[in-house]
Amino acid sequence: MNARGIAATQIDEDSELPFRQAPHNIEAEQALLGAILLNNAAYDRVMDFLEPDHFFEPIHQRIYDCVGQLIRSTKLASPITVKTFFEDEVVVDDVTVQQYLARLSASATTVINASDYGRAIFDLATRRGLIMIGEDLVVNAYDAPVDLPPSEQIEVAESRLYEIAEKGQYGGGFFTFKTALTDAIDMAGKAYKRDGGLSGIATGLSDVDHKMGGLQASDLIIIAGRPSMGKTALATNIAFEIARAHQFEVKADGKRETLNGGVVGFFSLEMSSEQLATRILAEQSGIPSEMIRRGKITDSEFQRLVAVSRELQSIPLYIDHTGGITIAQLAARARRLQRQHGLDLIVVDYLQLLRGSHKRAAEGRVQEVSEITTSLKALAKELNVPILALSQLSRQVENRDDKRPQLSDLRESGSIEQDADVVMFVFREEYYHERREPRAGTTEYIAWQEEGEKIHGLAELIIGKQRHGPTGTVKLQFQADVTRFGNHVPDSHLPAHHDRD
Secondary structure, eight states: OOHHHHHHHHHHHSOOOOOOOOOOOHHHHHHHHHHHHHOTHHHHTTTTTOOGGGOSSHHHHHHHHHHHHHHHTTOOOOHHHHHTTTTTOEEETTEEHHHHHHHHHHTOOOSTTHHHHHHHHHHHHHHHHHHHHHHHHHHHHHSOOTTOOHHHHHHHHHHHHHHHHHTTOTTOSOOOHHHHHHHHHHHHHHHHHSGGGOSSBOOSOHHHHHHHSSBOTTOEEEEEEOTTSOHHHHHHHHHHHHHHTOEEEEOTTSOEEEEESOOEEEEESSSOHHHHHHHHHHHHHOOOHHHHHHTOOOHHHHHHHHHHHHHHTTSOEEEEOOTTOBHHHHHHHHHHHHHHHOOSEEEEEOGGGOBOOHHHHHHOHHHHHHHHHHHHHHHHHHHTOOEEEEEEBOGGGGGSSSOOOOGGGBTTHHHHHHHOSEEEEEEOHHHHHHTTOOOTTSHHHHHHHHHHHHHTTEEEEEEEEETTSOOEEEEEEEEGGGTEEEEOOOGGGSOOOOOOO
16 A cells, blocks of 8 residues: 555544644633723724734624724723624624623723733734635645746735735834934934935935935835936936945844945846846946947957956846836835845836736726835835836927926826925937937028037936925936936036147
């Protein structure tokens, strides 16, 4: 007889397998509800984190929900006032709700112990939630459809796990102003020690950093612009500069603390990782990306590319080029990156290519984008990192004489403008100027050439919104062939030209 047959015979011979009941504590639930019914002040100690569905017994869920509604509406919650909402229902063994409420009051704990009982109930509910996730994970792994890859199952499980971790945490609430002041002084101290004296992460563009103080932790930063303005180029430049400047120290507990720069997670929903790498190689080597892609480079240029690539291999820039991912998948992957390698900045290129939940998608694109921006802001706060998200602009920009973008030009602007801490627009007048070329040899053509020389290589970064700083325009240099943004150098600071004899 094989092993499977022996196991089956053993099960048949033995008594029924023991039934494992989900973890719960009915006595703790009764004691807490009794305390609240005797003294409504006990509810204040648990209301921040304890919800009705954390109770195991269904009647306890309903009683806690009813008690909460009464107290929040400034009414007394007692066995007398609560019983009217249950009529003559029977709990068990001919015990009515009225009788049961009286028993709860008799088994009440003190107000002082209410929070401890509440935490015990909360922890047991969390354990039940973990059991459900584990059971669903096993069932789905056995019966997964063909179009559901294991990687997606892992991401769903991760999202559910973090949902449990974030729901109803009992570590929140008010902080004293003393604690807030300490955190503010710590932030100022780090800014004092950091290169450039910035409170946030330096972008490598000094004028932008001066205007914003760097990229601030937990901020949602939007960079918007029309096609060919250089949104992706600017985001790539910033991401690379931050990754290249990464410096850290190892603390006593073995964790790494970033001192300068940072670890960057780049979600490229439009371009492949190879295309992004080519852009960075072109920027750092000074060889146009078009020439690299076509292979039209000399031996010395190829050697320069190899040397630059060796220097860049160790920078902490991680690229995910999966197209059409959902906001839940993005959040799960960002959390995983932070656990495994650390994370100081997230870049999303670009926002409109993300997908929301099926429910919001069914309600319309505006609702879906609203869910995406709200989730991105929540993720920035959760991971305590800035999120730099690119966004498209509507076509109405093209219909104006002055084509500098405004906040109202954002697609689905209601949610993007509302949720973002900073909104910046990339604008290059040179792009539109080249498309207004008059007929050669005319007076207009000469004036057009002169104007083109003045704006050649110039770009503007328009800060249209900033919660904790000024708005305004920052001038930048843009080198189109190598897709590089740099600090603007005024003509007065350029070296004088000397004519040769």
